[in-house]
Amino acid sequence: MRNHARILLAGLALSAVPAAAFAQNAPCGGDFSAWRDAMVAEARAAGVGNAGLNALSSARIDPEVLKRDRAQGVFTLDFATFARRLISQNRMDVGRSKLKQYASTFQKARSEYGVAPEVITAFWGLETDFGGYQGDFNTLNSIATLAHDCRRPELFRPQLISLARLIDLGVVPRDITGAWAGEIGQVQVLPDDYLTKGRDGDGDGQIKLKTSSPDAIMTAANFLQSLGWRANEPWLIEVKVPAEMEWYDTGLHESLPVSEWKARGVTPRSGSLPDSAESHLLIPMGRKGPAFIAYPNFKVFLEWNQSLTYVLTAAYFATRLGGAPIFDEGNPEPGLNQTQMKALQRGLTADGFDVGEIDGILGAGTRDAVREEQRRLGMPADAWPTVKLLNAL
Template identity: 45%
Template sequence: MRFALFLSATLSTLAAAALLPASSVMAGGIEFGPTDQAPKAKPQKKKAQPAPDAGDPLAGEAAAPSAAPPAGTPAAATPAAVQTPAVGQATGGRVSTKGMPPPAAPRNCKTSWAFDTWMRDFRREAAAEGISQRTISLALDGMTPDQGVISRDRRQGFFSQSFLDFSAKLATPNRVTNGRAQIQKNRAAFDRAVKQFGVDPGVITGFWALESDFGAGMGKLPIMRSLVTLAYDCRRGPMFRDELKAALQIIDRGDMTPSTMIGSWAGEIGQTQFLPTRYLEHAIDYDGDGRPDLFDSATDIIGTTANYMAHLGWRPNEPWIQEVRVPEQMPWDQSDLAITHPRSQWAAWGVTQADGAPLEKDALPASLLLPMGRFGPAFLAFPNFNVYLQWNQSLNYATTAAYLATRINGAPAMRRGREGIPTLTQDEAKELQRLLTARGFDVGEIDGLIGLKSRQAIKAMQLKYKLPADSYPTPELLAALRRG
């Protein structure tokens, strides 16, 4: 979804463990990335430009293995059973489509094996798994890797931006307006999806806007060549080997041909950018024409997206995030996605709605999300926010997509918090990661992208230095680490 292979994932490892469902195994939300600018006018006819460096499935740190939900979290509501033609049904669950992707190799890894040898072995493996020789030949004969795809996979600059900068580029007023228009235009399909899957139209439309601007920015590269390249490459070959086989299965069953599989450099399919495994398992024929079409059928796009979100555990009739205002003094160490309290407890600590009105004093479990620390925007994240994190590991992306959905549904623009919130440059963030590593923390790759493991380590050191433990990297913490 653009398949969002975006990452700068940001919570703590504990946060991911607490939020993700127990079945988390393989690539769930990955991040290739949405376009950074909504078209200025007539978006349905204007090509969207890809974001700089957009598209890294693991631009941050991978999530930890999943754990049971926090105690007291109510069971998710179960949506109605899906009734769709066989052509759109799952094929057996060979690859999990929940959870997070496996760790990637470092960005400086070197592919040492010969492409011809790799391709010969892959073709044998695909045939042994039941893919027809006709499809293998049709899709793979004469194939060569694309160095441009590998180069784009290594980029990461876009993900080092602050949340405020990132969201300003992506959650644009134009996307809010166009999202509302799409809901009105496709009201019957959205109403049906709400009834069947329980997923809010604004949520679906927010992803649809970010992933392709409603089809204007799906990409124009041959999907099969991109998948071959990423499967052959050293960085995340095993993951994309599965994606390549899934794409061959899609061709084998007649949904598409290699020539019609055109999309992003990351091998994603359609307007909400499904990786092939997700398409194979969750694409449904929602308009009844005999096949799922995620390129041109708005009805199929809406139904398929809702179907996949229900699979990820979407809880009908519950919120996903709520913008709030935090007091100057509160137990900052509780602001962690790994920690949930009833909304009534946050109210007792002085958290209010964004406009200052009292917060609902109910038992709905919520975590306090501070993407820019205690001086920036603040949100309560509810169990449905987990679906955003599975769609895309980047906390910046997940929070932006969730916020955009609330805007499409009529919420006002968020408060930006205090002026001049301190931020680290990417070089300073790398230095911070090196200093944390020297103190025994595992922060993953030293890349300047403050992700899951880095934020866990930051919180631990904030507690040690008796700083407000909001898990946000600041020059103050960096200076303390430099002093030792």
């Protein structure tokens, strides 16, 4: 490894000029070769050296990446199905084993960054099965493909320059592989986070997020703290809700003190419900399904991934690793299949709501629109779409 890469290994940012300050001049789409040449020029202006520039010059489009980006069908599952599919008994057992195996590293991470070990372990397990499968996509091609595509270029163009910088410094090889969306290593971080949040957890003077579990643990802790993690505070607690209450206030759009939820009849399913001036009551499958109080730390999960179903699963997995029982699924009303959900989204769009892409996924925009329509129609406004609502529209 080159000597100047030691800057990263000391835990400092590698560049004085952020990659986001560049990567603005190459328009998305169009001829890929011309676009790539423009990206090389911007990377050079950002201070990337020849090794990184040469690697960037070899990038190519990967059609499979675009296919994956357009078809994230797993997020059409409801929370209960998704969580029970991802949190197997084997994953629980391995997670508990990892907590013991790397207890000293987790303690160091908690001491330096304040992040609970089970939170890091939950992400580690869900992202890569504790490093067992980290993806086999060529990372350079994946990020170049997504940066050239016009769907989210503002996210991936800076990542492409950061990856070129990592390659130039010898931190990662030019043929490094990872997830289809460009994440690298056991906890799946994007190149810019590798650069700025990477930490040496095993003391070997290198940051190897693909092969070193201690490096991955410390990097994840640093990353989560940078997103606003509050030390020694809860993130999610399962609760029981009354049969009737003001459902419109549930969800991420409304924050109330825990004392207010208690006053409305919300109680912990087990243990206690610590007070907090800010909290959300989450009922991902409606008023008759599972229910959770989300604390301010839950927002950090949403910074890691914006899918409520995924982050709620990750946060719940962390509580299980900490000793919480399996959630009570309750008796939720049947939800919509993907075809029905698309029909609902089209109806909501026709009514003037912005639900984003018609994709059959119950995202934040669709939930908000469902809540508003339920209230308008005199239904319980719990943001859980049903056939009854679809028919009413």
